Amino acid sequence: MSCTIYAGYRNLNTKALLSLTTSVAADFDYAEGVLGKSLTSFKIGGPVALVAWPKSRVALISLLRAALVCGERCDVVGACTNLLIDDSGYDGLLIVTSKMRGCSINGTIFTAECGLPVEYAAIAARDAALSGLEFFYGIPGTIGGAVTMNAGAYSSEVSCVLISSEAYNCETGEIEKLSLPEHNFGYRMSVYRMAPRRVVLSASFSLSRGDRDTISAYMNELKKQRWEKQPLEYPSAGSVFKRYPGYFTAKLIEEAGLKGVRVGGAQVSEKHAGFIINTGDATAADVRALIAIITEKIRADRGIELERELIYL
Numbered sequence: 001m002s003c004t005i006y007a008g009y010r011n012l013n014t015k016a017l018l019s020l021t022t023s024v025a026a027d028f029d030y031a032e033g034v035l036g037k038s039l040t041s042f043k044i045g046g047p048v049a050l051v052a053w054p055k056s057r058v059a060l061i062s063l064l065r066a067a068l069v070c071g072e073r074c075d076v077v078g079a080c081t082n083l084l085i086d087d088s089g090y091d092g093l094l095i096v097t098s099k100m101r102g103c104s105i106n107g108t109i110f111t112a113e114c115g116l117p118v119e120y121a122a123i124a125a126r127d128a129a130l131s132g133l134e135f136f137y138g139i140p141g142t143i144g145g146a147v148t149m150n151a152g153a154y155s156s157e158v159s160c161v162l163i164s165s166e167a168y169n170c171e172t173g174e175i176e177k178l179s180l181p182e183h184n185f186g187y188r189m190s191v192y193r194m195a196p197r198r199v200v201l202s203a204s205f206s207l208s209r210g211d212r213d214t215i216s217a218y219m220n221e222l223k224k225q226r227w228e229k230q231p232l233e234y235p236s237a238g239s240v241f242k243r244y245p246g247y248f249t250a251k252l253i254e255e256a257g258l259k260g261v262r263v264g265g266a267q268v269s270e271k272h273a274g275f276i277i278n279t280g281d282a283t284a285a286d287v288r289a290l291i292a293i294i295t296e297k298i299r300a301d302r303g304i305e306l307e308r309e310l311i312y313l
């Protein structure tokens with residue numbers, strides 16, 4: 001990954017933090033002052049004090065513990081496709097899992113590390129003639145992000161195929177194996193978004209045997225539909241709001257006359273009103289202001305309280 005480095009970040013005590021991880025120092029990459037806009041699919045965000053890319057779970061856990069000992073703010077992210085990083089940046093350690101991308105297949109069970117892109121998971125399953133992960137094709141996130149968000153599309157979601165996940169519990173320092181019911185899955189919701197804080201290390205999915213060509217054709221059809229309906233030619237974070245029960249959010253926004261409305265470089269997509277796109281120079285402040293406009297208009301017109309899916313980091 002190429003990253004833009006910015007010099008004006010806060011001087012986080014990187015030396016102290018990294019010295020606590022010496023035993024695994026070779027097992028992660030790091031950089032200071034990486035711009036959020038070079039990490040996120042939205043291409044928005046100021047400097048992140050310290051970014052680390054662990055290559056193993058030992059390194060990931062070691063970084064989490066070091067941040068705790070140093071009292072530094074710390075978050076774990078995947079492909080940053082559902083995130084808005086503020087224009088002022090992120091004053092702490094951001095752990096990016098994109099270098100933890102192992103996977104294996106045992107019979108019809110597919111297991112992957114947290115940083116594997118879900119599209120790769122769909123492709124690996126297809127190549128093994130296993131059906132169940134087709135809906136991942138076209139979602140730009142990682143396994144960790146998808147389990148955390150209970151990502152879904154085209155009538156399927158993570159909770160339909162997941163059997164278990166391995167988690168690091170940041171409070172107890174233990175590695176836990178969570179069964180399906182223990183995930184408390186809801187719409188774009190899981191136990192990973194609740195206290196105590198946990199980090200997805202890996203996840204296992206139960207798939208079924210299928211015909212490779214049929215699986216492949218279905219995946220291609222889903223990708224085609226995305227390109228037809230979504231503004232994939234612009235940076236975005238996908239659907240900004242959760243679906244409101246009984247309504248298509250994009251339709252609500254469209255009916256409110258908000259299609260094409262813009263604040264600075266942020267615009268409600270003309271192609272899919274559920275998306276806010278970055279037309280080139282959008283700031284996080286532009287996106288937040290546009291979200292406020294949409295939320296207030298839908299509340300005033302329809303009495304409906306839209307809930308954000310996009311996460312403000």
Ligand SMILES: Cc1cc2nc3c(=O)[nH]c(=O)nc-3n(C[C@H](O)[C@H](O)[C@H](O)COP(=O)(O)OP(=O)(O)OC[C@H]3O[C@@H](n4cnc5c(N)ncnc54)[C@H](O)[C@@H]3O)c2cc1C
Pocket residue numbers: 041075076077078079080081082083097114138139140141142143144145146147148149150151152153192198199200201232236237238239311
């Ligand atoms: C063009 C486009 C289309 C999209 N289409 C869809 C869609 O069809 N369906 C859908 O559900 N989403 C969609 N999304 C949104 C997004 O891709 C998903 O929410 C995805 O699952 C996020 O994964 P990520 O790795 O990018 O997570 P990130 O954005 O990096 O993080 C999201 C949240 O998960 C947490 N997280 C990430 N990894 C871990 C981990 N290992 N352990 C604990 N917490 C973690 C982060 O802290 C954060 O709170 C789309 C986005 C875009 C840009």
